[in-house]
Amino acid sequence: MRRRAELVDQTRLRITEAAVRLHTTVGPANTSIAGIAEVAGVTRLTVYRHFADLDEIFVACTGHWRALHPAPDVAAWSSTPDLPSRARLAIGELFAWYAEVGQDLLPIYRDIDAWPPRARERRRAEASAMADVILGDAAGTGDLGRRLRAVVAHATSLFTWRSLVDGGLTTPEAAELAARWVIDAGSVPVPGLAGPPEVRAT
Amino acid sequence: MRRRAELVDQTRLRITEAAVRLHTTVGPANTSIAGIAEVAGVTRLTVYRHFADLDEIFVACTGHWRALHPAPDVAAWSSTPDLPSRARLAIGELFAWYAEVGQDLLPIYRDIDAWPPRARERRRAEASAMADVILGDAAGTGDLGRRLRAVVAHATSLFTWRSLVDGGLTTPEAAELAARWVIDAGSVPVPGLAGPPEVRAT
DNA sequence: TTTCGATTGAACAGGCCTGTATACTGAACG
DNA sequence: CGTTCAGTATACAGGCCTGTTCAATCGAAA
Numbered sequence: 001m002r003r004r005a006e007l008v009d010q011t012r013l014r015i016t017e018a019a020v021r022l023h024t025t026v027g028p029a030n031t032s033i034a035g036i037a038e039v040a041g042v043t044r045l046t047v048y049r050h051f052a053d054l055d056e057i058f059v060a061c062t063g064h065w066r067a068l069h070p071a072p073d074v075a076a077w078s079s080t081p082d083l084p085s086r087a088r089l090a091i092g093e094l095f096a097w098y099a100e101v102g103q104d105l106l107p108i109y110r111d112i113d114a115w116p117p118r119a120r121e122r123r124r125a126e127a128s129a130m131a132d133v134i135l136g137d138a139a140g141t142g143d144l145g146r147r148l149r150a151v152v153a154h155a156t157s158l159f160t161w162r163s164l165v166d167g168g169l170t171t172p173e174a175a176e177l178a179a180r181w182v183i184d185a186g187s188v189p190v191p192g193l194a195g196p197p198e199v200r201a202t
Numbered sequence: 203m204r205r206r207a208e209l210v211d212q213t214r215l216r217i218t219e220a221a222v223r224l225h226t227t228v229g230p231a232n233t234s235i236a237g238i239a240e241v242a243g244v245t246r247l248t249v250y251r252h253f254a255d256l257d258e259i260f261v262a263c264t265g266h267w268r269a270l271h272p273a274p275d276v277a278a279w280s281s282t283p284d285l286p287s288r289a290r291l292a293i294g295e296l297f298a299w300y301a302e303v304g305q306d307l308l309p310i311y312r313d314i315d316a317w318p319p320r321a322r323e324r325r326r327a328e329a330s331a332m333a334d335v336i337l338g339d340a341a342g343t344g345d346l347g348r349r350l351r352a353v354v355a356h357a358t359s360l361f362t363w364r365s366l367v368d369g370g371l372t373t374p375e376a377a378e379l380a381a382r383w384v385i386d387a388g389s390v391p392v393p394g395l396a397g398p399p400e401v402r403a404t
Numbered sequence: 405t406t407t408c409g410a411t412t413g414a415a416c417a418g419g420c421c422t423g424t425a426t427a428c429t430g431a432a433c434g
Numbered sequence: 435c436g437t438t439c440a441g442t443a444t445a446c447a448g449g450c451c452t453g454t455t456c457a458a459t460c461g462a463a464a
Contacts, residue, residue: 004462008410029231034451043412048453110312150369151379159361167352177353181383206432210440236421248441250423 012050012060014040019061027107028058029114055116062119069101078133087182088175090134091155095175098161109158130156138186151185214252214262216242221263229309230260231316257318264321271303280335289384290377292336293357297377300363311360332358340388353387 018040022031033054037044051057072093080086098105112120131152132139139145154160155178164174220242224233235256239246253259274295282288300307314322333354334341341347356362357380366376 002462004409007462011410032451033453044452045413045454046411049410110315113312146370147375147379150366150371150376153369154362154365157365159365160356163356163359163361164352167355168348169352173349174352177349177383177387180386181379184382184386185379203433206438206440209432213440234421235423245442246422247424247443251440 011042011046013064015042015047015050015057016060016064018042019057020065023058023061023108024065024104025107027111027114028054029111033057055119058116058119065104069097069104072097074130074133078136083134083136083138083186084179084183086134086136087152087155087186088179090130091179091182092172092175094156095161095171095178098158099165099171102158102162105158106162127153127156134182144186148182148186151182155179155182213244213248215266217244217249217252217259218262218266220244221259222267225260225263225310226267226306227309229313229316230256231313235259260318260321267306271299271306274299276332276335280338285336285338285340285388286381286385288336288338289354289357289388290381292332293381293384294374294377296358297363297373297380300360301367301373304360304364304367307360308364329355329358336384346388350384350388353384357381357384 015036018036019031021039022035026035031054033047034044036057037047040047047057051060072090074090077086077090077093080089112123115123131149134152134156135145135148138148160178161171161174164177165171169177217238220238221233223241224237228237233256235249236246238259239249242249249259253262274292276292279288279292279295282291314325317325333351336354336358337347337350340350362380363373363376366379367373371379
């Protein structure tokens with residue numbers, strides 16, 4: 001029963017790959033089971049046999065894509081002692097990765113509201129963990145830490161990379177600028193931002 | 203024939219307001235003529251009588267919303283002579299406006315791919331004109347101008363405001379930080395960014 | 405060679421959407 | 435008071451989607 005299982009896995013893989021293609025082009029919000037079946041060259045019924053619903057497909061799809069496109073090693077950044085070097089290293093690697101896979105990721109992140117709630121939560125946790133590593137011991141130092149954390153989250157965002165590159169920058173230029181935002185926010189006590197948060201509504 | 207026309211206008215307004223409500227909640231991508239008719243308390247046929255298609259509704263909808271929520275006066279910024287003050291003024295006013303209307307704008311901008319092409323183009327032109335005003339005579343100075351322009355475009359983005367505020371900053375804090383990005387990019391010659399753009403693909 | 409099971413093909417009922425057509429109501433208008 | 439016409443009610447044909455059922459293939463496994 002070896003070749004048999006192999007064929008089944010092949011079918012499942014074809015479905016997963018079809019889902020990846022749709023997610024990275026029209027985006028998860030416009031991806032239907034009928035569409036996946038058509039792209040995979042398979043009956044709708046076959047898709048139902050392999051996956052309960054679109055959310056299950058989303059998970060398989062994500063796993064498949066991530067295996068093909070490994071993200072930078074976040075943990076490795078923590079061995080860099082000072083914040084400026086760490087920010088440059090992290091944002092440099094991240095943006096280089098974005099330059100490779102951004103085309104795929106943009107439709108997916110655009111449709112983040114269509115993600116399964118657990119996937120969204122997991123993504124949030126990963127981003128938070130990444131910020132922790134970049135911040136290192138700079139995290140949690142009161143008001144400065146709060147500001148730093150917000151800037152790191154923003155500087156490392158896929159949309160920041162895209163916005164800067166769309167604006168005519170090269171990826172290394174964008175990375176250097178974004179890294180400087182983090183570094184400046186962490187070193188220069190910003191005048192006008194010294195006091196407690198203004199009372200004004202956000 | 204006065205009261206008659208008035209009633210017709212009222213119906214048209216109800217439809218437009220229904221479209222606004224849907225655009226600012228579920229977003230243009232998920233707004234259907236059937237949905238608008240239901241929210242407006244009107245027959246689908248009545249909507250067809252007033253508007254040819256969703257694109258025409260989009261235009262009416264945009265005009266209505268903008269009349270209710272006037273954006274900051276971009277032209278007025280040009281009377282501020284130096285870039286740093288101009289950046290602070292512009293981004294401060296913009297972010298304050300975002301703080302008021304961001305809730306409405308986010309679903310609309312999220313679905314920017316669903317906009318009528320002409321609306322998208324118009325939006326692009328407005329953003330470009332805004333960047334020109336903020337840059338002033340700092341625009342067009344070769345490599346520095348190119349970088350400045352990209353940073354201005356990014357710093358003034360709705361998504362930058364949202365990202366920073368989501369990260370825990372107040373709107374004034376976010377504005378001050380974003381303004382500093384522009385100011386620093388315009389004053390400090392960034393080491394490692396002096397030369398021509400790297401050959402590496404973006 | 406027979407059995408098992410993954411996959412197919414066709415069909416159904418239901419949902420929401422589109423654009424169009426018909427006849428009807430009711431109120432403003434002259 | 436009768437005409438006009440915006441809006442209603444209802445319907446049709448068509449599109450794409452969902453989830454489910456049934457019988458029919460077809461190939462690997464025993």
